[in-house]
Amino acid sequence: MSQERELYLPEAEHGVLGAIMLASLGGNQALVDDIVGQVTSADFYHLDNAALFDAISDCLAQGMPVDPVTVSAVQRLLPSGDLTLVYAATISDNVPSTANAMVYARHVREWAVLRKIIDIGRLAAHQVAEGAPAPQIIAEAQQAMADLRDLQAAGKAGYKRMADVIPVVLDNMDNVLNDKAPPKLSTGLVDLDKLIGFLRPKSMVVIAGRPASGKTMLGLQIVNHVAIRGRGVGLIISLEMGEEELTIRTIASQGGIDLRRMEEVKCLEQDEWNRIGLAASQINGAEFYLNDTPGMTMASIRMEARRLQRERGLDILMVDYLGLVGTDAKSQNRADAVAKVSIAMKNLAKELGIPVLVLAQLNRNPAARPDKKPKSSDLRDSGQIEQDADAVILVHHDPESEAGQQGVTELILDKGRQAPPGSCLVQRQGQYARFVNFAGREPSWEEVEQGRSFADRARGRKNNG
Known part of the structure; x- marks a missing residue:
């Protein structure tokens, strides 16, 4: 099994994109909104899939229906150089229904989280090899884990009580107080x-x-x-x-x-x-x-x-x-x-x-x-x-x-x-x-x-x- 295959599920990414187009064609805007609310383009591993999702998002932002023709009008070529029209049509034809759309979306997000976990481990290993101080490695790993929690939460309901945010704010303040927060980036001036x-x-x-x-x-x-x-x-x-x-x-x-x-x-x-x-x-x-x-x-x-x-x-x-x-x-x-x-x-x-x-x-x-x-x-x-x-x-x-x-x-x-x-x-x-x-x-x-x-x-x- 190749490394690329291990880092994402092509069927899930295609399933999400195809389901959005099918739901839009069938007039099921509620399902389109639900799917788009669960994932972002950053969740897609394959760059063509991410670019197609961006084109779909642009269509929705302009109030346009989503199908291979409209997305190709927004973006003619994908990062690979392939025609958006052909790629979108192939995906749409290969996804039979929207029945499993939310399951596909969950799989896409889960694999995005897994890739983030792998990246955190690689970063820590690289910093150890470079001789970085242990407190710095721990602080940056903690920040990365905080970002990971944000990634996991992003697919849930868009609204939340402000009271639920208070612990996060206080934790961040405590990290700064105890010198556990990642260093700020300086301009050098x-x-x-x-x-x-x-x-x-x-x-x-x-x-x-x-x-x-x-x-x-x-x-x-x-x-x-x-x-x-x-x-x-x-x-x-x-x-x-x-x-x-x-x-x-x-x-x-x-x-x-x-x-x-x-x-x-x-x-x-x-x-x-x-x-x-x-x-x-x-x-x-x-x-x-x-x-x-x-x-x-x-x-x-x-x-x-x-x-x-x-x-x-x-x-x-x-x-x-x-x-x-x-x-x-x-x-x-x-x-x-x-x-x-x-x-x-x-x-x-x-x-x-x-x-x-x-x-x-x-x-x-x-x-x-x-x-x-x-x-x-x-x-x-x-x-x-x-x-x-x-x-x-x-x-x-x-x-x-x-x-x-x-x-x-x-x-x-x-x-x-x-x-x-x-x-x-x-x-x-x-x-x-x-x-x-x-x-x-x-x-x-x-x-x-x-x-x-x-x-x-x-x-x-x-x-x-």
Whole structure:
């Protein structure tokens, strides 16, 4: 029996999908609602099945009947490259009735829980092999088990008494009090951590700015910090920059190498080569992944993130940038297409249980203001982005001002669900493709390196660097 066969029941996943289409065709909307209320796309192991469930959910959200034709209109191709119409029709034909629909749904959820248990064991074994402290392994396993309880409960009634939630809240508070809670993810910038209250699981964090403001630099640096300094697992979906450029920027940031000097290889001095070697060594030891495939759709982004999370774990995801995410529906106007992507990004953050950094562009409105400061309402293409975001960080760098010429950049938290609006200053080191903590002057490379205690704040591990 293959490993894939052991990790899920194909008949159960097909049975759920086929039963939904049959129930919709027969006008049994109550059964459709019951089935959809029991499972989520994250419960499906096979990526094509998960994508088909997403297409079915989109049809239901738009008030459309669910059948092979309608789901193929929503999403023409599946992650495997197969036609949605053919795949959905085959499943619908092979499921004889809806009689066992709820049994199929229960099996799908049970296997999702089993896979989660296996993942928890693999993660603990990996951390032991890496030499992580026992208290940290236990704390993260406890959090994973708490997430597992959430997974088991998700298929039950959607409503519950608030009194039933109180024990969970108090347990979480007790874990924090007794240092048993998983460490919070840090951005690596002290004042930004204070501003946003660290990076929260299941949150969609929008980083926006005008071109050349430094939004990509900030997002890349945060993922660098989590993956390299914090020993986490990071994934960047880059629809703008290529993988080589991102890697060069990371080497420059980690090693303190001038980007312009890295293009003049024959002129590099031995000290610079040493720094490049050190940075490359840090990257080699990190769980840091890139995908620069152009025109990726939300279905393909979700597929990549889910696969990495299943195989290696995943602590943070960055998408650069939202406006370049491909869409399947050609008839949608620009605002509707971007709004749909934004909603999908928010749902993905909740599904994966991690912070998702979504980079976005601003319109030209800030340039007309006396202080040139941006607002969340300046987000380009769709107001849905501001609505979906748990936090909106606006990168404001005015190269025409005296402070801007010195590299001073303001990070503005214009929206935060769990933090009040505010701002902080950081020092832009454009030549090194990074920001550093603001201290009234630009610190030297040595000072920056000596002041980095990133790993302790991000994942609770001691920085051995």
